Amino acid sequence: MTRAVSRKRLITQEKIVFAIFVLLFLGFSLFLPGFLTANNVALLLQSVSVLGILSVAMGATIIAGAIDLSMVALMAMSVAWALQLVNNGMPVPLAMLIGGGSAILVGIINGVLVAYVEIPPLFATLATAACIYGFGRFGLISQDTVYLPKNLGWIAELGHGRVYGLPMPVIVFAVLAAAIALVMNYTKFGRFAYAIGDNRATARITGVPVRPVLVLQYTVSAIVAFIAGLVQATAINSMNTRITDTLLIYEVILVVVLGGIGLSGGKGGIRNVVVGTLLIGTFLNGMTIMNIQFTAQNAIKGLILLTAIAIDQVINPRDEQTSQQGDI
Amino acid sequence: MTSMDQAETLATRPAAAKRPTARYPFEGLVKLRARLVPSHILGEIMSKQWIDSAVPATFMVLVIGLFLIVAPGFFTGANISDGGRQLGEFGLVALGMMVVIMGGGIDLSVGSIFALGNFTALALTNLFDWPVAAVLPCVVLICAFAGLINGVLIGYFRLRAFLTTLVSLITIRALVDVLLLEFAVDISAGFYDSAIWDFAGAGDVLGLPTSFVVLVVVAIAIHLFLSRTRLGWHVMAVGGSRRSAHNVGISVRRTVCGTYVLSGALAGLAAFLYAARLGNGGSYPGAGMEIFALTAVIVGGTSLGGGRGSVAKALMGSIIVLMINLGVVQMGLQSGAGQLVLGLILLLAIAIDVRFIRNREKILSRLYMSPTYFSLPEAPDAEQPASSYALNDQLGDVSLIGLGKLDGAEDVIFDAQDNLYCGDRLGNIVRFDGPDYQEGKVFAHIGGHPLGLAFDRAGVLYVCVGGMGLYRVHPDGRAEKATDQTNRSAFSIIDDSRMRLADDLDIAPDGRVFFSEATTRYDMETWPADALESRGSGRIVCYDPAKNTTRTILRKLVFPNGVCVEPGGQSLLFAESWACRVSRYWFAGPKEGQVERVIENLPGYPDNVNRASDGNYWMALMGMRSPALDLALRMPDFRRRMALEVAPDEWLYPNINAGCIVKFTADGKVLETLWDRHAENHPMITSMREHKGALYLGGILNNRIGKHVLKDADPNWTAGASYWGQR
Amino acid sequence: MKNMKKWAAIGLLSMAAILSLTSVKPVAAETEVEGINDPTIAPYFESMKGKKIGYVPFSMSYDLSKGWLAGMEIQAKELGYEIITRDPNWNTDVGVQAMDQLINSKPDIIVLQNPDLQSYAKLLKRGTEAGIKFISVNIKSAYPSYYIGEEWQLNGMAEAQYIVDKCGKDTGRSGKVAIVQGILTSAASAYQIRGVTEVFSKHPEIQVVSNQSANWDAGKAQEITRTVLQQHPDLCGVIGFWDGMDIGAGSAVKEANMQDKVFVVSSGGGYKEAACDRLEDGTYSAYFSYDVRGQAQDINTVIRILLQTNPAPDAFKFTLPTRGVMLTKDNIKPGSCWTMDSFK
The missing domain is CATH 2.120.10.30 (TolB, C-terminal domain)
Structure with a gap:
């Protein structure tokens, strides 16, 4: 199925999800006291901004037909390492350079593994995630929680401050989403990414530099992960490396798929990610207001994801004739 | 060859057979080497199906050798016995994962299903005091049912395996947490006295740990299933090419569904043994098990995307992964070392899988050809009118x-x-x-x-x-x-x-x-x-x-x-x-x-x-x-x-x-x-x-x-x- | 009786050993050794030398386990026994493997931190029957073992009492409280919530507006607290169950600039960065510290007792609860919290 065809469809997953989001939002506004206030909406956005930042990069990666499961491990380890270096007395810029540089290095490694060694992205990044966490814990950081140093300066504002009443994390999310959306839609790199995701072999034959584009894609993903990590760490005054063990990375995929970006690549856009993020944010915020327990939230979240992929199946049906080997 | 002499006398040579006179340097040595060195054997070995298993086998030997050197005391009797029990449980899960992957899917929910099975077993024994004969089938059935849900969604509704089982991972884990919250205290308070239960958890059969014996029996059964039965071939066919399998009339949906049911049931069996061994009513059993099982299956040499794999490979992979896990613990390395090593090994294994196995035919076709020395006398000249081979029309x-x-x-x-x-x-x-x-x-x-x-x-x-x-x-x-x-020739490879x-x-x-x-x-x-x-x-x-x-x-x-x-x-x-x-x-x-x-x-x-x-x-x-x-x-x-x-x-x-x-x-x-x-x-x-x-x-x-x-x-x-x- | 005989034998043997040494020595010695020789000193050292102590925390990656180990190592060096550390890194299955292997190598004592009441119970049974002594730290086991550490229920009660004092009757505050729990199935969380609710049940003026699990995750705790603050701007208190998670709750309050109105109380091992620094910067208003230095001291004491007395497997398993201290910005002193240097 080509993009042109799917565009022509009247009912897309994005529209459905957006409709659900609107319904949910209206429902909560009517029945949940204290939901529809400017402050709560800002809060709602703030609570999903780290998730959103990660999802935007993940969305772009998935559009290019790849996936990056190492983002959360990378964000935890690179930022924790940088913070620890500052705590140990290193100047902030140098420590940030080292942290960000190591993130970029990991991104390049991911890209090389996927593009040149041709390891399926799912497993390449799954393995690098284990390596990043393992190496970080074994060689760099001996403690789960690295506390935020006091002398971070403006960087600390990433998670704390507010501009015109909007929390900084939301602004970071918005800026990154806009930037990546522009890149994906209006630059050669972005259009190449779509072409690769749509059909890697065809893109290659057509002359698209498939391998460099993929490496770049993973590098971008790594940089975004580092930024997300800074936002997360400055917001909660610490970076807990055990965040790697949580289901966060799966929630990122949930947001992306929920928004209607097909896992097979080439379809959707950053807008879908934003819609998915909004739905999840509304949902989580409502759940928290309703005082619903964490485990129950997880179960409900699972059901939502299931619904999303079921809708995906209805809209983009796959059967025995169209399925490809290794497309899981 | 016999009676060359007779042949000499009998054969009337059509033309004087001249041996080629001009020799190149060291031609004799080349001839000797060609006669002595059986260079074709390498290619023939490479062409064997079992060469696929040689990579993980070598790896397994290396890992065992490594730990023999760096962690002496690792292979003491009690450790081997405990390792055997853990292998019994882990191997069962890996076998289930292997069958699913061979059918072209993936099952990330094995860890959660394992936790569900563990909870069920403990609840039925400690809380409800059921007899073991009823507990075992009940646990396996419940877990198989969880697998069936996966299977129906993925097989019949054609949802994506990765995401669907991911959802199962999250929801089943949440379900187990809710159940534990309700029953954990009662479970830990209960006491279950049963000789069979103890036998399942700590017993021996002919000196071998029970769960290990169970694994061996199940492994043989699955091997026979995959290699000797129609359904097993269907699994391979579906994994190899879903479209072709569908077009030749195999019920792809039922086959795919079946693999998940089997995976769930095996995770349940493993959980039963685990519960009998440890009685662990905590919330963590099976956490992260999907990654370990996946690593084991891939390291063993089963191809992602399906169609290629075997019981032996899954077992070797399980041994490698378990050995590394246990060895790193035994060596008392700082945490992280285990993940690092396993991550690197997973990368290496997939790289080999992708690079070597995908190009195996290419490598083989290059390696297989093994020319030898062969010298013919100068050919009779058909251009000569006097020759008996002289050209005509x-x-x-x-x-x-x-x-x-x-x-x-x-x-x-x-x-x-x-x-x-x-x-x-x-x-x-x-x-x-x-x-x-x-x-x-x-x-x-x-x-x-x-x-x-x-x-x-x-x-x-x-x-x-x-x-x-x-x-x-x-x-x-x-x-x-x-x-x-x-x-068959005695020494032919x-x-x-x-x-x-x-x-x-x-x-x-x-x-x-x-x-x-x-x-x-x-x-x-x-x-x-x-x-x-x-x-x-x-x-x-x-x-x-x-x-x-x-x-x-x-x-x-x-x-x-x-x-x-x-x-x-x-x-x-x-x-x-x-x-x-x-x-x-x-x-x-x-x-x-x-x-x-x-x-x-x-x-x-x-x-x-x-x-x-x-x-x-x-x-x-x-x-x-x-x-x-x-x-x-x-x-x-x-x-x-x-x-x-x-x-x-x-x-x-x-x-x-x-x-x-x-x-x-x-x-x-x-x-x-x-x-x-x-x-x-x-x-x-x-x-x-x-x-x-x-x-x-x-x-x-x-x-x-x-x-x-x-x-x-x-x-x-x-x-x-x-x-x-x-x- | 059996032990008495054994001790007598050891005493005699070591006396003989010392005598034989001294009987050779005097030839070379210039001066006479004066005074009475204390016959219990040699057996004391003898009973420690070359012993093997296993140490299995739930993870080596956080302040508590590091502090305990640092304390234990000082005494181990002094008395000449060996500590074998295994790090399950928060993974119960790895912990089980580590315990299994340790038990197989037959150490004298294993100091462990249970992940929950259940997981190691069967292993403890097996090990105890094999003559190994188990010292559980901070989390008890369903199978009896020597216990040192937190009484979580008391901890919860103390935190609740602090909130009652700040938000209860006659304080003029709303009495609205949020509780941020850890993983619901963990013993530490389950006992604490028991203690908290026990206290609150006697104080009807306290209104629990949110009682949720943040899964030991700071980010999640922050999210919950933010939402609760939004819903209840007149919130008075937040009770957290562990400093590693509560920093998120505290940050949410700080971020809303409400640290003067909302009392965040946390608990933990009293590590400086996690406790005193956070009290000083206003993240928490109170911190219930079960001081790791004291716990390490207790562990060392119990090790010395067990190594000397070598009690039978069915001997009574005693409990040494840690005495916690409620720290606030006003009562902290330079020594209230510890750093790794405290053990040097």
């Missing part, structure tokens, strides 16, 4: 039969009613009704590529079918297999019991069928490569219809091709194509078992040999030698380099585009040679059959049969009468 007036309707009639033959039979590339036996042979009809369909043909006393047509073996076609057109396997390239045959008066198999190393499509090797890898096989036995009687022949039983009924002539020679083998009489040379140093590559009406023999030369290839045959390294560095289309092959027919006497004297000098009517000849004063020509690359009228031949002579008498 006797075949220039050949009339054609079935032009354009045939494709690859390697051999031709006549029945007692003068009807003409030949094979073709589509696997048919085509019959042209005599006497005008205008109309060709498919007489029988066998498959493969029918090559040599021969009638037995009862008029049953025996056919050598390339790629299939020896078949026979009854007069009513019914085809059946005569034999397709012979005794490749399995040479199957027929790969049965070529030509003849039938002795007692009904025994002697047929040549040109090579045991190559197939119908790749046989020209055998010419580049010039290694003796062909054989002559005898099939006895009376006893229905098949035995190999002569080995290590260089592309044995034409076979012709001599009128005496005690010997046969056989031609070896790349060796350019004809030999006689005595299968009965005083010289039984002996081989003697009849003609050496032919100017071309001999193919079929058949009787002539005047008591001599006709022989087809399918192509002529060239000095360049003759020289190349003395340079095995040159040919190997050529095979490695040059595309197969550009290789130096023997010419098989233009040949001729030779008539020779029983003692090897060449009487005459028939050429199609202008190469228009019938230049490519692989066989000829004399029938009632004419010679009928077949050619494996031709689209026709040729008929050449012999001037002074007996117009009533038929081969059938010559073999079986007038009827």
Whole structure:
């Protein structure tokens, strides 16, 4: 199925999800006291901004037909390492350079593994995630929680401050989403990414530099992960490396798929990610207001994801004739 | 080879056989090395299916060796016993994962299902005090049901396996947490007293931990399931290509669903054993197990995306992963080391999987070819008018039969009613009704590529079918297999019991069928490569219809091709194509078992040999030698380099585009040679059959049969009468 | 009786050993050894030398386990026994493997931190029957073992009491409280919530407006607290169950600039960065510290007792609860919290 065809469809997953989001939002506004206030909406956005930042990069990666499961491990380890270096007395810029540089290095490694060694992205990044966490814990950081140093300066504002009443994390999310959306839609790199995701072999034959584009894609993903990590760490005054063990990375995929970006690549856009993020944010915020327990939230979240992929199946049906080997 | 001396005396050389005089430096050493070093073995080992398992096996040995060195005390009795129990549990989960992956899916929910099974087992024992006989099936069924949900969603509703099982991972884990919150305290308070329960958790069978024994039993069962049952093949087929499986009528949806049910059930069984061992009602069992199981399966060499894998591989992978986990703990390394090592190993394993296995055929085809030293005397010169091979244009007036309707009639033959039979590339036996042979009809369909043909006393047509073996076609057109396997050679690495390239045959008066198999190393499509090797890898096989036995009687022949039983009924002539020679083998009489040379140093590559009406023999030369290839045959390294560095289309092959027919006497004297000098009517000849004063020509690359009228031949002579008498 | 005989034998043997040494020595010695030789000193050292102590925390990656180990190592060096550390890194299955292997190598004592009441119970049974002594730290086991550490229920009660004091009757505050729990199935969380609710049940003026699990995750705790603050701007208190998670809750309050109105109380091992620094910067208003230094001291004491007395497997398993201290910005002193240097 080509993009042109799917565009022509009247009912897309994005529209459905957006409709659900609107319904949910209206429902909560009517029945949940204290939901529809400017402050709560800002809060709602703030609570999903780290998730959103990660999802935007993940969305772009998935559009290019790849996936990056190492983002959360990378964000935890690179930022924790940088913070620890500052705590140990290193100047902030140098420590940030080292942290960000190591993130970029990991991104390049991911890209090389996927593009040149041709390891399926799912497993390449799954393995690098284990390596990043393992190496970080074994060689760099001996403690789960690295506390935020006091002398971070403006960087600390990433998670704390507010501009015109909007929390900084939301602004970071918005800026990154806009930037990546522009890149994906209006630059050669972005259009190449779509072409690769749509059909890697065809893109290659057509002359698209498939391998460099993929490496770049993973590098971008790594940089975004580092930024997300800074936002997360400055917001909660610490970076807990055990965040790697949580289901966060799966929630990122949930947001992306929920928004209607097909896992097979080439379809959707950053807008879908934003819609998915909004739905999840509304949902989580409502759940928290309703005082619903964490485990129950997880179960409900699972059901939502299931619904999303079921809708995906209805809209983009796959059967025995169209399925490809290794497309899981 | 016996009685070379006799052969010397018997064979009358058609031309003085000069050994090539100009030798290149160290040619003797090269020859010696080619004779001593069995270089073809490497390629043959690489071609074995089990080489796939060799990588994880080597890895496993390395890991064990490593821990023997760095963590002494790791392999003490108690640790091995505990490790065996853990392997029992983990191996079961990995086996389930392996089956799912082989079916083209993935199951990330195994860890959560495992936790669910563990909870169920503990709740049923400690809380409800059920008997073990009821607990075990209940646990397995509940977990199988969880797998069924996965299976229905993925198999029947075609949802994505990765995401769907991810959802199961999250929701089932949440469910277990909720249940634990409710029951954890009561579970820890309960006490369950059962000998069977204790046996499952801590017992031994013949000194082996119970769970290990369970694993072995289940592993054998799954191995048999995958390799010996229809359903197991369906799993492989679906994993290999979902579309093809669907199109051949396999119920893809049911098969896929089934793999998840099996995976769930196995996780349940593992959880039951785990619960019996530890009674751990905490919330963490099975956390992260999906990654470990996945690593085990991939490290073992099961391909992502399906279609390739085995029980042995999954078990080796499990051992590797478990060993590393346990070893890192034993060494007391700082946490993170385990993840780091496993992550690196997973990367390495997938890289090998992707790089090596995907390119294995390529590597194999390069490595498999193993040319050897082969020296031929200088070829007789057909340009010399005095030579018995001298060029002429006797075949220039050949009339054609079935032009354009045939494709690859390697051999031709006549029945007692003068009807003409030949094979073709589509696997048919085509019959042209005599006497005008205008109309060709498919007489029988066998498959493969029918090559040599021969009638037995009862008029049953025996056919050598390339790629299939020896078949026979009854007069009513019914085809059946005569034999397709012979005794396996004791020290052969490749399995040479199957027929790969049965070529030509003849039938002795007692009904025994002697047929040549040109090579045991190559197939119908790749046989020209055998010419580049010039290694003796062909054989002559005898099939006895009376006893229905098949035995190999002569080995290590260089592309044995034409076979012709001599009128005496005690010997046969056989031609070896790349060796350019004809030999006689005595299968009965005083010289039984002996081989003697009849003609050496032919100017071309001999193919079929058949009787002539005047008591001599006709022989087809399918192509002529060239000095360049003759020289190349003395340079095995040159040919190997050529095979490695040059595309197969550009290789130096023997010419098989233009040949001729030779008539020779029983003692090897060449009487005459028939050429199609202008190469228009019938230049490519692989066989000829004399029938009632004419010679009928077949050619494996031709689209026709040729008929050449012999001037002074007996117009009533038929081969059938010559073999079986007038009827 | 059996032990008495054994001790007598050891005493005699070591006396003999010392006597034999001294009987050789005097020839070389210039001065006479004066005074009475204490016969219990040698057996004391003898009973420690070359012993093997296993140490299996739930993870080596956080302040508590590091502090305990640092304390234990000082005494181990002094008395000449060996500590074998295994790090399950929060993974119960790895912990089980580590325990299994340790038990197989037959150490004298294993100091462990249970992941929950259940997971190691069967292993403890097996090990105890094999004559190994188990010292559980901070989390008890369903199978009896010597216990040192937190009484979580008391901890919860103390935190609740602090909130009652700040937000309860006669304080003029709303009495609205949020509780941020850890993983619900973990013993530490389950006991604490028991203690908290026990206290609150006696104080009807306290209104629990949110009682949720943040899964020991700071980010999640922050999210919950933010939402609760939004819903209840007059919130008075937040009770957290572990400092590693509560930093998120505290940050949410700080971020809303409400640290003067909302009392965040946390608990933990009293590590400086996690406790005193956070009290000083206003993240928490109170911190219930079960001081790791004291716990390490207790572990060392119990090790010395067990190594000398070598009690039978069925001996009584005693409990040494840690005495917690409620730290606030006003009562902290330089020594209230510890750093790794405290053990040097």
